[in-house]
Amino acid sequence: MQGKVVYKEGFSVIGIAKNGEYQKENLLKQILKEKEMITSSKEPHMVTGICMAPKRENYFYIAGTEVADTACIPNGMSVHTFPSFTYLQFKHRGPITSLGSTYNSIWNEWLPNSPYSMIEGPALEIVNTAIHSNLYSDTYEMDIYIPIKLGQ
Numbered sequence: 001m002q003g004k005v006v007y008k009e010g011f012s013v014i015g016i017a018k019n020g021e022y023q024k025e026n027l028l029k030q031i032l033k034e035k036e037m038i039t040s041s042k043e044p045h046m047v048t049g050i051c052m053a054p055k056r057e058n059y060f061y062i063a064g065t066e067v068a069d070t071a072c073i074p075n076g077m078s079v080h081t082f083p084s085f086t087y088l089q090f091k092h093r094g095p096i097t098s099l100g101s102t103y104n105s106i107w108n109e110w111l112p113n114s115p116y117s118m119i120e121g122p123a124l125e126i127v128n129t130a131i132h133s134n135l136y137s138d139t140y141e142m143d144i145y146i147p148i149k150l151g152q
Contacts, residue, residue, distance in 0.1 A: 001105055003088040003114065008145065012081040013048055014038050014073055015064015024049065025096060027063035028135060037074040040067040049125035050080065082122050087145035096135040106146060121147030
């Protein structure tokens with residue numbers, strides 16, 4: 001597994017948000033069904049999942065799509081805006097049920113042996129649903145973005 005440093009400008013997401021460790025899978029399934037309701041999507045086939053405080057037991061998760069404007073928010077959805085960050089980008093390959101293993105490798109193997117440290121901020125999970133819409137497929141891919149700084 002190899003991480004790549006990337007800079008991402010601030011952005012807004014419209015989607016579905018809930019607290020709880022076990023919400024991610026359900027929210028991703030729900031947004032796959034409802035993302036067409038978001039009329040201002042920058043790239044309608046891209047789904048962005050956002051973990052706030054990903055290493056905590058009960059974190060806040062948002063499943064949605066990046067938007068060009070926030071004027072029209074569908075019922076049952078909310079808008080969330082995030083500042084620019086520097087991230088380490090990783091590729092998860094395999095069913096979503098194996099995502100924990102990818103995060104364990106990042107947190108326990110890759111980060112401790114790198115010149116970077118994770119900082120408080122949104123961790124992103126971005127999927128091209130035009131190619132990867134089956135969460136349980138062995139060929140499912142997701143880009144993971146971990147907010148970082150140089151140094152420990």
